[in-house]
Amino acid sequence: MATEIFNYFTQTELPSPTLPDSEVVELVHKYFGVATTASSLGSQQDQNFVLRLAHSGDVLGVLKLSNPAFSEAEIQMQDEAAAHLAGKIDLRIPSIVEGEQGAMSAMWETSQGHIHARVIKFIPGTNFMGSDYLSPHAIARMGEIAGLVSTGLADFSHPASGRVLQWDLRYAEKVIDQLLSEEPDADVVSLVQRAVDVTAPIMATVGPSLPQQMGHFDITDDNIMCPDKHSVPDAVLDFGDVAKSWAVGEIATTVSCMLHHDGVSPVSVLPAIKAFHSLRPLSVDEIEALWPLVIQRGAVLVLSGRQQSRIDEHNDYATSALDREMRILVQALSVPPAVMAATIRHSLGLSISSAQWTGGNVLSSVTKAEILDASTTSTLNDEGAWLSADTLEKAALAALDNGSELAVLPAWLPVLTGAPSRTQSSPDVIPTHATIWLAQATEVSSPGAVESQPGVLTVTVDGHSVSFSAEGISGSTLPARQAITVSTVHESLDVPDRVTAELAIGWRSLLGDPTEALGIEMGHVADPELLLERREHVLAEVQEHYYQHPPQMERGWREYLMDTNGRVYLDMVNNVSSVGHAHPRVVKAAANQMRLLNTNSRFNYHAITEYAEMITETLPPELDTVFFVNSGSEAVDLALRLAMAYTSRPDIVCMRESYHGWTYASDAVSTSIADNPNALSTRPDWIHTVDAANSYRGIHRGVDAVKYGPEAVKVIEGIGKPLAGFISESYFGNAGGVALPDGYLKQVYAAVRAQGGLAIADEVQVGFGRLGEWFWGFHQQGVIPDIVAVAKSIGGGHPIGAVITSREIANRYRTQGYFFSSTGGSPVSSEIGKAILGIIKDEGLQENALKVGSHLKQRLQALSENYPIVGRVHGSGLYLGLEFIRDTETLEPATEETEAICNRLLELGVIMQPTGDYQNVLKIKPPLVITQESADYFVDMLEHVLKTGY
Secondary structure, rough: OOOOOHHHHOOOOOOOOOHHHHHHHHHHHHOOOOEEEEEEOOOOEEEEEEEEEEEOOOEEEEEOOOOOOOOHHHHHHHHHHHHHHHOOOOOOOOOOOOEOOOOEEEEEEOOOOOEEEEEEEEOOOOOOOOOOOOHHHHHHHHHHHHHHHHHOOOOOOOHHHHHHHOOHHHHHHHHHHHHHOOOOOOOHHHHHHHHHHHHHHHHHHHHHOOOEEEOOOOOOOOEEEEEOOOOOOOOHHHOOOOEEEEOOHHHHHHHHHHHHOOOOOOHHHHHHHHHHHHHHHOOOOHHHHHHHHHHHHHHHHHHHHHHHHOOOOOOOHHHHHHHHHHHHHHHHHOOOOHHHHHHHHHHHHOOOOOOOOOOOOOOOOOEEEEEOOOOOOOOOOOOOOOOOHHHHHHHHHHHOOOOOEEEEEOOOOOOOOOOOOOOOOOOOOOOOEEEEEEEEEEEEEEEEEEEEOOOOEEEEEEEEEEEEEOOEEOOOOEEOOEEEEEEEOOOOOOOOOOHHHHHHHHHHHHHHHHHHHHHOOOOOOOOHHHHHHHHHHOOOOOOOOOOOOOOEEEEEHHHHHEEEOOOEEOOOOOOOOOEEEEOOHHHHHHHHHHHHHHOOOOOOHHHHHHHHHHHHHHOOOOEEEEEOOHHHHHHHHHHHHHHHHOOOOOOOEEEEEOOOOHHHHHHOOOOOOOOEEEEHHHOOOOOOEOOOOOOOOOOOOHHHHHHHHHHHHHHHHHHOOOOOEEEEEOOOOOOOEEEOOOOOHHHHHHHHHHOOOOOEEEEOOOOOOOOOOOOHHHHHOOOOOOOOEHHHOOOOOOOOEEEOOHHHHHHHHHEEEEEEEEOOOHHHHHHHHHHHHHHHHHOOOHHHHHHHHHHHHHHHHHOOOOOOOOOEEEOOOOOEEEEEOOOOOOOOOOOHHHHHHHHHHOOEEEHHHHHHEOOEEEEEOOOOOOHHHHHHHHHHHHHHHHOOOO
């Protein structure tokens, strides 16, 4: 097939066709014999329309009017490439629509000259166009699609494959050079020139060795489709850029399009590269070329888009993309190519070689050193989680005073000094330099060159340089008892003082470790994924963990959690740590008692008595006797056994959709299908259930919720035999903090007691002031239970549970033998419990729950005005539930969306998890010390997720 194929460099300006809708409709009828309507779609260099049949409104297909600059051979090549791929991979790929007159593809005579027109099958669904969020799963899938297309087209060829396009990354530098001369904005010119400067030397080295093949080279966010907004991409559109080029350009193009999306950084795209590599392995040179090509693609996009807008100012598609294209370039340039290459290699599990210091110890006279730990697990602070520069300085000087000749704060390990709280992305906490303090003024010695300037001493061995920076450096002598920065010199890179943990390995591969010049070798930060693998080898599979790829949390403080990479997260789910993580009073109480005594509760010691007295003081006088255990499950189990012992009966009534624990008895009364899909069908015969009293999504809603009480009474009276008792949460916690209907427990308790049974209140989650207005959940219902089971928050993370009842009921347990729990109420547990009760009172945490919780609830309720997915905000105080729905009438639970929202919140630094039988409710139960500022941050991040996607 002969022919003159397109060469961009002979026609750099490509104004798209601009046929009016009316002419398009006429021409479709004339050439294809179909009556249609046409609505315009965007395109940079072509003109596209959606065609609908005039008589029915059904979609006929997408009309593509190709730019006249492209030959018929090239258009044919695009169609053949699509057909070739469609037969090889499981993706939806558009083909030419067949009409009564044959394939709808022809050269048209139009008011603007000869234009090739074809109707391509419409692929329904949605794409990722715009700058909304891309999940890691979506990013990986896009890389996978690029890999499938690349392998699928590897054996395709065509005579027109040699076309020269401006998007062909082989010609990126030439395209940039040509367009740069036309760019009127000096700032844009400077930015693009920087892009060329950092990439051209790399491409000159590896470019000649890069393999070439046919490819799509436009698998971008607007050229892939998902069946619906909850699915991953399964379709590829627009084969307009098919050509032969560097194979690595396929994934470089796909990666570049991601960089303008909300929250996407260079390290965010690694799942796409990994997915591509698993299908079409990248060579060493291709890995080196990948990020330079991403940068160059960004530069071409910026310049081409701006040029198109100048020559075709009415092209809204091109104009609207300008900001996105600029973000792509800026993001791509935010990490040096060499750093990204090493980071990519690490993510692919490939070896990385680091720069090595060969000059030996330049402080050879120093023999005794102490390494300072400023990481997440540092113990340099007695209280709090963040270190200050003064704290580090004092620790270093103290080490010198205690006989060390050198104190070292290493490079490449997290330094948690003044770390910001509630960070939306990974903070720069990994220092690229070390800091040292010397006990005595010390001379630097080296087999290489030693150069001294005011405040800086540089040692160079075999081209590798290490510098010492501090005031007071004189000649080759370093000053005593003064902070000295030790850093690796890199001539071509501006090395930042600190980097993120995700990029640290890439930077380290280029710089090496400056402490090697001090005769010290430091390790790397542990990989949370490796720890997770070890965990999964030794822990039972059913002992689950939050998140598929959880951060490794090793420290907490107030309402914050910190991982080993120095990332600070806002903990919005941890009611276990009721008074905040690592509260100094709790720590002190535990440590002091552990020094004295910790033994089983059969011994006589003051703490268990005092703690029991403190608990009963918060309860009605009838509840005056305490049993101590170790967990909520044990507390519920014992509460049930007490009821059975007191009544000499086994039968218990519980509420459906509830969770009470994992022991035999507490599991028997747990009916939540979220925890056990077979819960209702596997209950023992001594368990009886009543409807979940959920006024939002239960069988009775709104004002009809008053029916739950009488109906539960009817069930209790109709069982046919007297009961041991009834158990429920005082506040419907498993459903997300739904208040029981007013008067519900009064009616049910009365019905149970009429049979001689007991009323059991499960206060494991809602007790101890969390509800704000009420210290105990049963206060909200205006009732007094016969038995109260409580745990979780009363121990602040320490395993403490308690059952409180009357003396009469407690004494009847003798009918089942004696009771003891070896460590329930142990001296340490009791002292911790006393401290927590004291903190709740002294720091006004119940009042804080009311104040901050009310503010938080109001802000969450306001979200429903703009986001239909927000169904209802349940709860009180700091026990709230935000329920997500798909339909306001049916209340269809938004289960998958809720999981995705929680995962996105984790990326933004917020710990959140779903609850409820349908896992569609955010369980909002942070430590009681949470501030209003933190609560606002949570809502701000949640709204950001709802606005930008999940």
